[in-house]
Amino acid sequence: MIDRQQLRRDFEGLQAAIARRGSEVVAAGSAWARLAELDARQRELKTESESQQAERNRASKAIGMKRGKGEDASAEIAAMGEVSKRVKELDALSKEAEAEFAAALLEVPNPLHASVPDGASEEDNVEISVWGTPRSDEVPAHWDIGTDLGILDFEAGATLAGSRFTVIKGAAARLERALMQFMLDLHADKHGYEEVWVPAIANSKTMTGTGQLPKFADDLYKLEGEDQYLIPTAEVPVTNLYQDKILDISELPKRHCAYTPCFRREAGSAGRDERGIIRQHQFDKVELVHITTPERALSDLDELVSHAQAVLEALELPYRTVKLCSADVGFSSQLTFDLEVWLPSQNCYREISSCSSFGQFQGRRAGIRYREEGGKPQPVATLNGSGLAIGRTLVAILENYWQEDGSVRIPAVLQPYMGGMQVIKAS
RNA sequence: GGAGAGAUGGCUGAGUGGCCGAAAGCGCGCCCCUGCUAAGGGUGUAUAGGCUAAAACCUAUCGAGGGUUCGAAUCCCUCUCUCUCCGCCA
Numbered sequence: 001m002i003d004r005q006q007l008r009r010d011f012e013g014l015q016a017a018i019a020r021r022g023s024e025v026v027a028a029g030s031a032w033a034r035l036a037e038l039d040a041r042q043r044e045l046k047t048e049s050e051s052q053q054a055e056r057n058r059a060s061k062a063i064g065m066k067r068g069k070g071e072d073a074s075a076e077i078a079a080m081g082e083v084s085k086r087v088k089e090l091d092a093l094s095k096e097a098e099a100e101f102a103a104a105l106l107e108v109p110n111p112l113h114a115s116v117p118d119g120a121s122e123e124d125n126v127e128i129s130v131w132g133t134p135r136s137d138e139v140p141a142h143w144d145i146g147t148d149l150g151i152l153d154f155e156a157g158a159t160l161a162g163s164r165f166t167v168i169k170g171a172a173a174r175l176e177r178a179l180m181q182f183m184l185d186l187h188a189d190k191h192g193y194e195e196v197w198v199p200a201i202a203n204s205k206t207m208t209g210t211g212q213l214p215k216f217a218d219d220l221y222k223l224e225g226e227d228q229y230l231i232p233t234a235e236v237p238v239t240n241l242y243q244d245k246i247l248d249i250s251e252l253p254k255r256h257c258a259y260t261p262c263f264r265r266e267a268g269s270a271g272r273d274e275r276g277i278i279r280q281h282q283f284d285k286v287e288l289v290h291i292t293t294p295e296r297a298l299s300d301l302d303e304l305v306s307h308a309q310a311v312l313e314a315l316e317l318p319y320r321t322v323k324l325c326s327a328d329v330g331f332s333s334q335l336t337f338d339l340e341v342w343l344p345s346q347n348c349y350r351e352i353s354s355c356s357s358f359g360q361f362q363g364r365r366a367g368i369r370y371r372e373e374g375g376k377p378q379p380v381a382t383l384n385g386s387g388l389a390i391g392r393t394l395v396a397i398l399e400n401y402w403q404e405d406g407s408v409r410i411p412a413v414l415q416p417y418m419g420g421m422q423v424i425k426a427s
Numbered sequence: 428g429g430a431g432a433g434a435u436g437g438c439u440g441a442g443u444g445g446c447c448g449a450a451a452g453c454g455c456g457c458c459c460c461u462g463c464u465a466a467g468g469g470u471g472u473a474u475a476g477g478c479u480a481a482a483a484c485c486u487a488u489c490g491a492g493g494g495u496u497c498g499a500a501u502c503c504c505u506c507u508c509u510c511u512c513c514g515c516c517a
Contacts, residue, residue: 047477050486057486060498064445073497080497246437246474377474 001105001364004039011036017111020118020326031107038104042097049090056083106214110361112326113298113335119325126325128337131309132318135400139344142398143276146172148406149426152277163274164266164281171424172394175410176284178417179390180259183286183311187387191307193257193288198237200260201228206240209366211332211358218267230263234287235384242291244367246377252370253292253300257387260285277391278350284390290383291368294360297381298335301357305337308353308387315411317396318342320349334359339388341396352392355385 019026026032066073146152151172157165187193207213221230238258273279292300312319324336333356340349363379371377401409408424
């Protein structure tokens, strides 16, 4: 969420940064367009309400003192009835205005960082670097490789749950587990992250803290009759570990890695990636989360990206790094780099990690603050990135390590996690 | 699921209707004294908002939301969470 003081100080500047996402974001009637007026109205009502409350407090105190001395205060008490009534009315109005403003504020996206390139769609994302050499021979799609090897069972997934669910079997199931362990070990042991294990369910406050709510409720699975949702990413519970906390600056930066399952309704993506396991309602992911200071946000983002890249490099999977353009940066993010892995069957790079800096946007929403020596608390900066999405990593391995005889080699770094297995062959 | 207890500032913990934003202690900051190995004295120390050049000041916050009252940390209702016991359960 944006800074309320800044809203008053630099309305034009903020508007320009937000409008880069698309003119509809600041169009007439949008939350942004209503914000300044709601802010002014709220303060006006609040000021009026507060002056009445001050009046009431003064009079009450006087009554108390008279009573204390044993004097009669019935005249003052009678006069107070009217004031109290007004206080209640004004307070109700003020609270209503406050709620309206707060609701609008939550709908406004993060202003983009100046370095985000302009663009109209993901086509305009900018390639930053390329690593590895993509194989150029004909490779079957991972769903065929997996089916032939008997390690991916799409029918079983559909039977058990529905479309976009898959049963992973045998060596692939173990590979899923191996990837999880390998990634966590890498980040915890080599990159200095503290591993956490968190709930895969979060309440609405937590979902609001990182920006999934209120705008993107349609993308989430909600538990019936509960104020709870299945998490779409570990970002939600891990970042919110510190919600409403004031951290000492000496505790920053905090860096956590976490494995969680992720659940997404994929509303609006009907028809996209229907086949295979690239776009599932449930998938596994190892996530990296940084809680840091605003000054460090951008340099920390570079580090975070390098940590995600390290996974792909260790697995020897060709990939490229792109900087998302203004049209593609997510609601809560100010700046995002995607890592895209090479999928030979599709002859293109596909997203496997998304690393973002949120600036103080989430820190403000979630009430995560830090205090400098002698200073006032201020919102932390948050970052996160996939390190990596495990299902898609599995896809990348199946395709990039596929061999003419239909078997799939196991990347060297994973073999210890696979009980020494080197190749997945049809049984 | 049943029964009971509880939720107060960074922490511990007082406070059952009015000079209580809240005693005391701990911790921490600053100052002083002292100097012989760790102690004494003083003082300050919540968050948010409003108004300010800045203060002063004003308002709110004692788990959350409602209510009673001239006035609520304190009384009433609802909810959430924590703890203990019982039941059930991986």
